[in-house]
Amino acid sequence: MKLIRKLMPLNDAQKIVFERLSNYLIKNNKIKKVGIIGALNRISAEDIKSPIDLPYFNKAAMDGYAVKAEDTFGASETNPIILNLVDGDEIFPGEAKKVFTGEELPKNTDAVVMKEFCNEVDDFVEIYKSVHPNENVSRIGEDVKKGEVILKKGDVINPYHLNMLASLGIKEVKVYNLSFGIIATGDELISLNEIKNIEKDIKKIKGKIINSNSYMLYGLVKNLGFNAKIYGIIEDDKEKLKKAIKTALNENDILLITGGTSVSERDITVETVKEIGDVLVHGVNIRPGKPFGFGMVNGKPVFMLSGYPVASAVQFELFIQRFFVKRKKIILPLKRNIASELGRVDFVRVRVDKEVEPIRITGSGVISSLIKGDGYILIPENVEGYEKGEFVDVYLTKIISSG
Template structure:
């Protein structure tokens, strides 16, 4: 493949990557305890194996009654019921219940104890109950068979509570082995840095890509294997790449992705693998590459070739990986500035939420200062981003655009 010569559209690039991910993840799961499943991606649809509650139960501390017995009761006109024990009541009887207890047979409501006076074997009730009042009914929270978690969904704290409530102990979650490789003679790992002056004197840059990507992958509910920083040396890159391909399902490389004299990463990948694409009409993030590698056993591995520029790399990660596994929620909001874009190129623009305050507050979005792909500080402050299609020359102030919430 001729590198960076045939730039393809964002749409086509996304299709190539996502189709390959579809194939890869087919059998990549592990079963873990629900207790450890926070932020993981479910690998199965889960349907409720039972109604919840499983029986009618009291939602309050009070007395199980027959609602009709209390009709007309009030502060000034209390009625008297017989207080009994057991698990069944008849007309004009009641049984004391605590929150969560099953409703005795015959009863159809619970009157809160605040509205009652208990005396010996009698109960004075100063409240007119209605049928089902203060009863959590079978299936009220979840109906048997209802889907409570879909394959591909990220598991949140409420899902954990739901799954456990239904007696579900274990869950299949996405399990991908992901290797991270950063290359570049100009890079230095933070552990090896003595002081800031070292950066200036030796013209070095701290390797921020590996830790950033590691954090981004963690946020996606997956865990990366981090390989040691590689110099711009073809042999060294080849060895570490082959090793990483052997140990992982997916590799991310950063740096050496252009076609400069020192861009060995792309050269090595091009030699070893089938390059599926190199160069996408997006900004930032143009020199994105994507390749496939077939092991001797016929297993396919995927390689995401990211820019060494952190913002470009972050955008490439967002568009081609994060959005597959954990798509962002989006909204349509008005712009409070004009923005320009270039025909034939998809622009990814970071924005923040702002309030317009004429008579009533309304939300709008405002672009963060648009600058080079190195400008990390802007991405750290963004609330959302928008993807400006290749056929769009820009938007005018007031136009409503689709934004993805970060």
């Protein structure tokens, strides 16, 4: 009988997986230079420093008149100060220049008087309000200083980054470039393509379940900015599985296998990988997601994920997602007690608003609990649970609320 003899602590398992992933990325230089538009939602593989100050010149923040602030001191509605209107790149004491929002300030000016407080008469302008230095001015480097890091390695490039990159004249970014193969195993699986009318079909396919994990994993990989290719369902047959693994590894950098990772006689995934490569992790002390496996075949990482949807989603989160990107964390009080078991890390899906509400779950097959979650908390090995009102770290997985 096959056994997961000893469950590995989560931290140890992550360490092994993350080291192998790091080495794989470094050795194989899995980085690609793409135009900024193509970089949207991909993971930056470099720290990018600003090549210039932004703005790179002192800029009028309002329509009005550029002045040396001290020339306006004392101006008021009843006692305007009169300045000569000039044009050009430089002004001298007693002069002002008309400027539009966004326009560069001429030399020797340090403020803009809003046009609402000015009155242009022939070739001079009456100033009815004094300004202090830098008033209504966007100063050089106010947004970003030259040399400042504006994008970090590991950042997911969002639309605001595109704005920043373009503003700084940066046309290309290095991003991580990986392709994932996805295999589902299990004699109990049937393909979505075989379904014609689900209500009728369930009478015929009784006991079978539709391969749904491949689609989820495809989405999770895509949302990390990587390529994903689904290889369909492989039955519980070692030779067929070996062949599929080799094909998928030839065509991709990383392989995800879902199903067959537990310890029943039918669970052949880990045994099969062992026969053609090295299994470095099998069985992790987490819930859900215990029957996780990780190995290397032909120098490429192979993830062995549960067949249960929730377990495989949790394994993807803890061993893949968290390697590439850091989740935003918030801290909120718990709405009710949560129990856990010493020695095990519990992954608890939660909803958040003013408090953290654990989602009551009944099994690791319950897909709806994934959809309902706004994030998750991790209860560490050395904690037996949390009490109502305790503040806990929540890792966010959702910024969009359901309609």
